[in-house]
């Protein structure tokens with residue numbers, strides 16, 4: 001399979017673990033996937049335990065889930081869950097990847113729970129023709145630095161690199177793989193007879209971190225997976241299979257995608273440098289990309305903008321501030337209002353975003369360099 005392979009889920013948009021294309025209708029996706037909306041009672045239930053709601057919950061970036069109430073039921077009985085998320089290391093990190101990780105950090109801080117992060121260098125090797133195992137392994141190391149840079153406490157956080165941790169993983173993956181048929185993965189992932197058998201096996205590996213703690217502790221430990229919604233097919237399958245092996249179904253909480261620079265459609269692709277900002281981009285590059293490529297909801301001329309105002313709902317700079325870079329509701333509301341009524345120009349909005357991103361990245365780059373010496377504190381040793 002190459003990076004262009006598709007699996008159409010609807011006429012207008014496609015969301016699979018390998019591809020997101022078109023203008024995603026998240027309501028429809030919830031229906032297709034069969035996940036639950038995060039409604040007011042659930043938000044209140046979460047807030048009861050966290051004392052406040054993260055802005056990604058308040059603003060609906062995390063909008064859907066499976067079994068959050070189970071996680072909270074168990075929590076209230078004193079049964080701690082653990083967190084799990086991951087990354088397929090095919091590229092350097094762009095800021096869209098940070099959305100679920102920033103949220104996971106918040107959950108870890110609020111609930112004081114263990115977090116397992118999986119780097120699937122095996123996955124990216126078997127799925128992408130143009131990557132060899134050395135490439136995906138070195139991206140795994142580089143991507144691990146970005147996770148650590150977000151401030152996860154090494155006493156509560158473990159990072160797995162699949163090819164380095166095969167000894168731990170293989171024994172757990174095999175019984176899972178034994179319960180999954182070729183026909184199931186074909187229909188779940190759109191595979192056919194030409195799909196390589198590494199890809200067919202892979203989903204069993206992505207299920208392992210969801211039960212790793214249960215295996216280690218010798219009793220069932222609930223698992224909560226914060227992730228972008230495109231990964232749901234893997235976990236739908238895991239939820240089907242794991243109870244048949246005596247484990248709990250993993251729960252999940254799922255977010256939408258940070259829009260690509262060129263327009264609020266789909267998720268940004270790490271392989272198109274004009275559509276995204278990498279965590280390693282220099283301040284000049286960030287400025288150039290936002291100025292040149294960020295889709296504007298503003299009017300053609302200043303005079304017209306002052307008169308008619310802009311549309312923050314389709315303005316990518318505003319959306320990036322809303323989703324990731326402006327946690328303060330008051331400040332965000334003011335920007336929205338000023339933009340809508342024409343007091344704030346697109347150029348001014350972009351300047352605010354450029355500043356926010358560059359401040360964030362300056363700190364992030366320093367932290368990820370410091371993380372090089374601390375990698376061993378996080379990596380699981382087989």
Ligand code: TRP
Nearest residue numbers: 085086087088118120206227231
């Ligand atoms: N398959 C994911 C990707 O391609 C990587 C991954 C592994 C993952 N485990 C996960 C993502 C758990 C989210 C949650 O990026």
